[in-house]
Amino acid sequence: MTAPAVVLRSPGQLGVELLALDEPKPEDVIVDVEFSGVSTGTERLFWEGRMPQFPGMGYPLVPGYESVGEIVAAGSASGRRVGETVFVPGAKCFGEVRGLFGAASSVLVAPGARVAPVAAPLGEQAALFALAATAYHAFANSPQPELIVGHGVLGRLIARIAVARGAEAPTVWEKNPARRAGAHGYPVVDPDADARRDYRVVCDASGDGALVDPLIQRLAPGGELVLAGFYEAPISFAFPPAFMREARLRIAAEWKPQDLVATNALVASGRLSLEGLITHRRPAAEASSAYAVAFDDPSCLKMIIDWKGTA
Numbered sequence: 001m002t003a004p005a006v007v008l009r010s011p012g013q014l015g016v017e018l019l020a021l022d023e024p025k026p027e028d029v030i031v032d033v034e035f036s037g038v039s040t041g042t043e044r045l046f047w048e049g050r051m052p053q054f055p056g057m058g059y060p061l062v063p064g065y066e067s068v069g070e071i072v073a074a075g076s077a078s079g080r081r082v083g084e085t086v087f088v089p090g091a092k093c094f095g096e097v098r099g100l101f102g103a104a105s106s107v108l109v110a111p112g113a114r115v116a117p118v119a120a121p122l123g124e125q126a127a128l129f130a131l132a133a134t135a136y137h138a139f140a141n142s143p144q145p146e147l148i149v150g151h152g153v154l155g156r157l158i159a160r161i162a163v164a165r166g167a168e169a170p171t172v173w174e175k176n177p178a179r180r181a182g183a184h185g186y187p188v189v190d191p192d193a194d195a196r197r198d199y200r201v202v203c204d205a206s207g208d209g210a211l212v213d214p215l216i217q218r219l220a221p222g223g224e225l226v227l228a229g230f231y232e233a234p235i236s237f238a239f240p241p242a243f244m245r246e247a248r249l250r251i252a253a254e255w256k257p258q259d260l261v262a263t264n265a266l267v268a269s270g271r272l273s274l275e276g277l278i279t280h281r282r283p284a285a286e287a288s289s290a291y292a293v294a295f296d297d298p299s300c301l302k303m304i305i306d307w308k309g310t311a
Contacts, residue, residue: 008047019095031110033088039063059098068088085117144165146170147203197217197218
């Protein structure tokens with residue numbers, strides 16, 4: 001089998017190429033991908049050549065961990081069935097071309113245990129489940145955030161999930177006035193307009209390591225700073241302010257299967273909306289320009305690649 005896939009040959013050199021797919025095993029499914037999302041965090045670092053050393057790192061690679069499509073073949077040991085709509089968080093099915101994370105392709109071969117059934121009517125919104133589950137994971141078993149820094153897709157989802165779980169609406173900081181719209185039940189403010197310095201839980205969703213020091217100074221005594229972004233540079237902070245507050249620092253990693261289940265349930269119940277998060281769409285043939293827009297246009301919250309009719 002072969003399939004068109006996004007291939008990043010080197011930093012800044014990206015296009016759609018026809019790749020050979022690995023033969024499926026009994027535990028695998030074959031998915032015809034309908035939509036995939038572009039990550040403005042990790043994928044931007046690959047694109048710019050700034051990704052820190054990471055397991056499986058290297059070029060050429062197929063990026064992407066936000067795909068949704070229909071199962072068209074299911075192995076006898078896959079546990080899945082033909083016709084299911086599934087979310088695919090990545091695949092390693094491109095032979096010598098690295099699958100990191102390997103979901104930006106018109107067809108994917110992946111273990112049935114790795115894909116997750118989703119409601120077909122969600123369509124392109126189902127590609128947001130990786131970010132939604134990551135947002136859920138950050139506070140799955142912890143007090144919900146009182147302050148969230150950054151009103152990008154991750155920050156919006158963290159805020160929406162906090163409200164969906166019944167927490168008091170968090171405050172969200174956003175410097176870009178154009179990104180302050182689209183709040184769902186919580187206030188979005190300019191950081192300079194917020195004088196509060198007693199937040200018990202602060203979540204940084206911006207990925208800007210330079211904010212650690214000023215955010216520590218916004219904590220209440222014993223407060224917690226949660227780093228939910230992805231940081232390319234070493235994180236450092238001044239010790240005395242953290243010492244005086246007995247501050248706690250926690251890093252939120254990627255989602256776990258149970259987080260995806262919980263997030264899917266919130267969406268199915270209607271308590272969590274994924275509306276208004278996808279702002280840009282491009283057909284797969286325009287992938288190169290789509291990635292550039294996703295990374296360079298501040299009005300782009302989430303870019304979706306449309307694979308329908310590409311395979």
